[in-house]
Amino acid sequence: MQIGVIGTGIMGSNVSRCLSRKKVKLGFYNRTISKAEMLANEVGGKVYKSPRELVEESDVVIVFLPSDDDVREIAIKISEKGNLKEPHVFVNASTVTPMASLDTMRILDSAGVRYIEGPVYGSADEARECKLISFIACDKTTYDEYKSIFELYSLKTYYVGTPPKASVLKLALNNLGLAFPALLAESLMLLESWGVELELFKEVSETLWFNEIINRYWSRAMEEKPPRFKTWMVGKDYSYVASALKAKKLPSFLSDALSAMYLMASVNGYGEKDYPRIIKYYLELARKTRS
């Protein structure tokens, strides 16, 4: 069996490292072909110049692309030459809006490609160690047929129902899980701008219930490390939470604010950095008020 991976960045490359230890062949497609070639050299597998060709030669393709637009663009490239000779399966593991997920499903359907929503929770380490949590949305028969594929790279797999329910569940989890660095950034800005010692804040918080959360982000905020999840993508996820709420005519105060906080740091040079580094960005901003 061949599994294709579209998008060989942080998630796609680490899931490929996981899959290279299973009994499957691998195929790759990436916008910057050289990145896919480097991965193929490391883990074995064939690099494709077109996503359609990769889909045609793979039993399943798993897609890790940054945004709604990228996923739609790839679906169009796969579908624009009409029906594929045999049915193929497209697992969208990217974090997208429910609206884009439904669009992608319609585009692929027109070429006879079966669409499965399969966003994941976990980052580079969990992907490499085959310990992601997968949320799957498709019809139940398709889920039962492909469950063993999701289990190759997942510690746990949840069947959520039909699309776009898995995308919605993933956004709801990220909405909570990614908020803390932004809240911590705002607290530290407040302390720094009024001249209160950050270490004192940290010492006091050691006696409080949220100490574990502060420790989780403190060193990732203060030291430069390779990104596990890029700041601009967290901004994107919050803008997706906001637009999914707006699509239902519901308020999105918090997701709009959090999106703006992450995106402001992104446009000021932090976009490609690990997202807890926004704490460093906002601290620098506060320091300027004291100089």
Ligand SMILES: NC(=O)c1ccc[n+]([C@@H]2O[C@H](COP(=O)([O-])OP(=O)(O)OC[C@H]3O[C@@H](n4cnc5c(N)ncnc54)[C@H](OP(=O)(O)O)[C@@H]3O)[C@@H](O)[C@H]2O)c1
């Ligand atoms: N990182 C995480 O912790 C994490 C966890 C869960 C879910 N996710 C989700 O997984 C998805 C991928 O995230 P990531 O962190 O792996 O991002 P990433 O490191 O930026 O990787 C994205 C890859 O997609 C390629 N790409 C972008 N646009 C493309 C296009 N139009 N056609 C073909 N290839 C394209 C990029 O190619 P280039 O080399 O040309 O840039 C890059 O290799 C996102 O939806 C993200 O929200 C991420």
